[in-house]
Amino acid sequence: MGVATFRRYTNLAATIHLLQTRSITLLNPATWDDTNDAYYMVEYKRYTNAKSVLALCFTECMETYHHWRVFSHGSDGVCIEFDKDRLMKIWADDPSVRTGYVAYREIKVQRANGLLTVDELPFLKRFPYQDEQEFQAVYTGMDEPAEFKGFPISLSCIRRITLSPWLSSALVESVKTTLKRIPGCEFSKVYRSTLVDNEAWKKFTATVGQ
Secondary structure, X not given: OOOOEEEEEEEHHHHHHHHHHOEEEEEOHHHOOOHHHHHHHHXXXXXXXXXXXXXXXXXXXXXXXXXXXXXXXXXXXXXXXXXXXXXXXXXXXXXXXXXXXXXEEOHHHHHHHOOOOHHHHHHEEEHHHHHHOEEEEEEEEOOOOOOEEEEEOOHHHEEEEEEOOOOOOOOHHHHHHHHHOOOOOOOOOEEXXXXXXXXHHHHHHHHOOO
């Protein structure tokens, strides 16, 4: 069996920050596009009397057009692939961070289920989002408000970095070189996604009628 991985869809600036500081940063969910999800985080913060609730999302599924388009659209999009087991060790002994898979539930099902628990709130989303197959790390800070929190990370946690399928081919080598010049990243695997422009897939048309 291969190594279990998590993917984080982000942008080039966040990727450079991660590589240079060797830290992974949990952020305030207030700016999330899904306001239902953000609201549940606000409620979790209220119920726990926390000063801060910060989070970061990953996915366990393979590369999809959906993830690129929704989370990393544009030429500066990046997908960072992490070794799952090594990544989880970052928070293994930190009681302020909870990790877990997101449950996707229909409104009618939740209505039939009845009461929610406080612990469910950060890991529950509406059923239409099920294709995201999310895994979340959630930090609950009880001491003082914070908009972000970084956690030290070994670069060995990163298996590969995939650049946006919309990044111009003329720019790919320059971006690769820039990332590899960051100390410790000399041997990083950096590729451009071929999701929307794959030569191997196009060549299958040559087999028509054969």
